Amino acid sequence: MKLRTTIVLLAVVLCAAAAARAQDDDGVRLLLGRVERVVRTADASAYFALLSAGANLDRARDFAGTELMPGVTRSVLQERDRVVLGGDASNGYRLMVDVMAEFGSRARIATWRLDLKRTGAAGAENEWTIADAERISSVESIYRVSLNGAKQYAAHDLKIAAEDLDLRLEEGSMFVAEIDGGVTAVVLLGKGIVNFHPAPATEKGQVKIFCGSETLETRFDAAYLRVNPSDFDSIFTASALQAVPVEPRSLKRAQDVFRDEAQKSFVIDLGDLSREPWTLLPGQGDFLAEMRTRRFDTLTYARSGTEAEDITLFDRKRHHNIALYASKVKLAQRGPFYNEDDLVDYDILDYDIDMAATPDRLWIDGRTSIRLKVRSTVLGTLTFRLADSLTVQSIVSYQFGRLFGIRVKNQNTLVVNLPTPLGRDSELSLTITYAGRLEPQTADREAIALLDPGQGRATDDQPLMIAAEPSWLYSSRSFWYPQAAVSDYATARIRISVPPAVDCVASGELEAGFPAILAAKDPAQNRKIYVFTAAKPLRYLAFILSRFARAETSTIGFESGGTLNLSVEANPRQVQRGREVAERAAEIALFYQSIIGDSPYSSFAVALVESDLPGGHSPGYFAMLNQPLPSSPLVWRNDPAAFSNYPDFFIAHELAHQWWGQAVGWRNYHEQWLSEGFAQYFAALFAQHQKGDDLFVSMLRQLRKWSLDTSDQGPVSLGYRLGHIRGESRVFRALVYNKGAAVLHMLRRMIGDDEFFRGLRRFYRDSRFRKVGTDDLQAAMERESGKPLDRFFQQWIYGATIPRVKVGYRLEGPEVVLRIEQVGEVFDLPVTVSLQYVDRKSVDVLVPVTEQVVERRVPLAGVLRGVEISKDDGMLAEIIKGS
Numbered sequence: 001m002k003l004r005t006t007i008v009l010l011a012v013v014l015c016a017a018a019a020a021r022a023q024d025d026d027g028v029r030l031l032l033g034r035v036e037r038v039v040r041t042a043d044a045s046a047y048f049a050l051l052s053a054g055a056n057l058d059r060a061r062d063f064a065g066t067e068l069m070p071g072v073t074r075s076v077l078q079e080r081d082r083v084v085l086g087g088d089a090s091n092g093y094r095l096m097v098d099v100m101a102e103f104g105s106r107a108r109i110a111t112w113r114l115d116l117k118r119t120g121a122a123g124a125e126n127e128w129t130i131a132d133a134e135r136i137s138s139v140e141s142i143y144r145v146s147l148n149g150a151k152q153y154a155a156h157d158l159k160i161a162a163e164d165l166d167l168r169l170e171e172g173s174m175f176v177a178e179i180d181g182g183v184t185a186v187v188l189l190g191k192g193i194v195n196f197h198p199a200p201a202t203e204k205g206q207v208k209i210f211c212g213s214e215t216l217e218t219r220f221d222a223a224y225l226r227v228n229p230s231d232f233d234s235i236f237t238a239s240a241l242q243a244v245p246v247e248p249r250s251l252k253r254a255q256d257v258f259r260d261e262a263q264k265s266f267v268i269d270l271g272d273l274s275r276e277p278w279t280l281l282p283g284q285g286d287f288l289a290e291m292r293t294r295r296f297d298t299l300t301y302a303r304s305g306t307e308a309e310d311i312t313l314f315d316r317k318r319h320h321n322i323a324l325y326a327s328k329v330k331l332a333q334r335g336p337f338y339n340e341d342d343l344v345d346y347d348i349l350d351y352d353i354d355m356a357a358t359p360d361r362l363w364i365d366g367r368t369s370i371r372l373k374v375r376s377t378v379l380g381t382l383t384f385r386l387a388d389s390l391t392v393q394s395i396v397s398y399q400f401g402r403l404f405g406i407r408v409k410n411q412n413t414l415v416v417n418l419p420t421p422l423g424r425d426s427e428l429s430l431t432i433t434y435a436g437r438l439e440p441q442t443a444d445r446e447a448i449a450l451l452d453p454g455q456g457r458a459t460d461d462q463p464l465m466i467a468a469e470p471s472w473l474y475s476s477r478s479f480w481y482p483q484a485a486v487s488d489y490a491t492a493r494i495r496i497s498v499p500p501a502v503d504c505v506a507s508g509e510l511e512a513g514f515p516a517i518l519a520a521k522d523p524a525q526n527r528k529i530y531v532f533t534a535a536k537p538l539r540y541l542a543f544i545l546s547r548f549a550r551a552e553t554s555t556i557g558f559e560s561g562g563t564l565n566l567s568v569e570a571n572p573r574q575v576q577r578g579r580e581v582a583e584r585a586a587e588i589a590l591f592y593q594s595i596i597g598d599s600p601y602s603s604f605a606v607a608l609v610e611s612d613l614p615g616g617h618s619p620g621y622f623a624m625l626n627q628p629l630p631s632s633p634l635v636w637r638n639d640p641a642a643f644s645n646y647p648d649f650f651i652a653h654e655l656a657h658q659w660w661g662q663a664v665g666w667r668n669y670h671e672q673w674l675s676e677g678f679a680q681y682f683a684a685l686f687a688q689h690q691k692g693d694d695l696f697v698s699m700l701r702q703l704r705k706w707s708l709d710t711s712d713q714g715p716v717s718l719g720y721r722l723g724h725i726r727g728e729s730r731v732f733r734a735l736v737y738n739k740g741a742a743v744l745h746m747l748r749r750m751i752g753d754d755e756f757f758r759g760l761r762r763f764y765r766d767s768r769f770r771k772v773g774t775d776d777l778q779a780a781m782e783r784e785s786g787k788p789l790d791r792f793f794q795q796w797i798y799g800a801t802i803p804r805v806k807v808g809y810r811l812e813g814p815e816v817v818l819r820i821e822q823v824g825e826v827f828d829l830p831v832t833v834s835l836q837y838v839d840r841k842s843v844d845v846l847v848p849v850t851e852q853v854v855e856r857r858v859p860l861a862g863v864l865r866g867v868e869i870s871k872d873d874g875m876l877a878e879i880i881k882g883s
Ligand SMILES: [Zn+2]
Pocket: 444, 446, 653, 654, 657, 675, 676, 679
């Protein structure tokens, strides 16, 4: 709050000073032009000539010593900020400037504070001098990379290897791009072969889905490689290369390849300092290859040491990861599991966001204050995610003043340089101001499958088509506010101003007295203000804009104490449906709270919006729920996440995310089933609670069917990558949602109801407002059941195999001996055997199976007609007939 006040005051001072400043502008500009020239000439005496009388010469000498360096080929100086010194313009100004000095293909950027004074000399009233100068921060080395047009090599059987990748150029030529330290980029032309052979079994499976074979081998005719110069000699074998005279046509072709490929990675956006494509250097050991293949277009292999999974193979054209995994070195360092939080340098504690949204122009103006705590030993730069289309106007820290930021192109990234590194556990506050056009995101595809895009569309015969009320969702995929590279629990206060005709629902509890109209002189400029407070930590923040009417608001009291403020905001045509949703949401919240013993957030708002697409999205404190119009062209019944006989399934699923996915987070993409599988299972539990066992059984059958049909596409732990290569999101939902839920049900059947629900409560309690993994769930369930569950989770979550079982029996006196056999790999699985009697209903017997063959004696209750394994209990096995 203190920070906010400071900035407001600063703005007032700036306004008052504006008139005087205009007169001084010319003089200041003249001085800055001279400083820019001094940087270019590195002429210290020329710098001293710009100093005010009485300036501290020792300080000036130090400044010139670090900031003026010989060899500059171009210099640029841009003023960023100006305030009057001591509250009176006659004292002078304090400026913040960014200075770029280019040394051929290398450049350096620094942010300086300059205190300027009038000379005071007669006849030179508007001449300015430097009273003091200080470097605030600097980026020492960035590079402009271009191919060396004077060098060409003939390559014969050139072999380049990276982990699990072999490139071979049988016959061709090579061109290089050099910086002062050596070669950093290479273009290969000619007859090449690429062979990619990932070591992990799961990745072999994904490569097979991509190309039909576990090893991808294909021809390429051009490639662009990027390395750290110090790695060049160890990667390229000199004996396979021979310097030859440059052949103009080859050079032209190499330059074309270079121009297209070089801009895709490592390029930074320097705004008004330079329009040229300056780049960062790859880290030592990092390697990038863009390979132009005939069969698969451009394939990108990257080795990136800072990533938890440092090897990727990427399909450029379709934007799909084909393989993504940890190298051998990485695995040795960190073991098989990782928490993405271990890689972040800082932890965001709190957001204070002030923004204006104008949805008809898709425009947002934002100012976000962030309070963060340093996690790494030393932190010199801060990396944030922020949408590329949002222009950063300023970065101001309470401690350091104005800071310099670099946008890395096409990565929604902002890198902020700190003047002095911060140590572990130190706190930092900074405010980032930005604006731009930003597209909203779509709802999660909790349930979408396009059966026939033409069906139901308006034609001349069917002119009546109701247009859906427009709505705009900004959430985890929008990067609408500066945020950490991975989701990060933080509290927040969000103030949003919108046009008066627009309504808003956002993460947090709406503060009393809001929305409020902020009147402008021109009533057409009036704004409506919302303030939301999230007192409990959230993984990410979101808001949705549309035209809403309040359908319902109520407060639910839980038996075990605590309350939940529930509200439903609906598009005007959906208000009636909104009241039904409110009633259902209250029942669901009570039910979930009774299972888990807690309700994480103090309020929950449902935003019921019209859409052609079914689906929803559930950040903390609210959920948007799409209400498909009758005229929707989409048919989605045949989808793993659609339970067409139970329309309340969606709201039950979305509401469950307040507990699973929001309050309990997943530590990386492999663990998304802890969110979706749990939400799916809880929705099924509520269906059973509300409608009874028959509905529950039909859901279990559906979970089972989708899981079995798609299991060969990969393990649950592959998360979003399931179905990703072929663009089949149904595979993702079938496995992460449905198989995830089926695994929970099997776990419950293996360890027993009491143990399972106690385990759930323990898992929730230990994980609330944290990002956790399957091993945390395992630990909680092992504690409560006393049973080892390592193999259970290993096979069902990290494995893709489905067990095969058969059942047989023999009669021994008054008993039947059931014999259950697993054919092949042994799993832990709960098998329900139905004993079918001649003269009465069948009887189910649950047999937890943990060995190849298990026998169970059961007293006979009549004349036995036969036995079979039930398909009604969600158990995932292929059932083999006969015995
Ligand atoms: Zn979901």
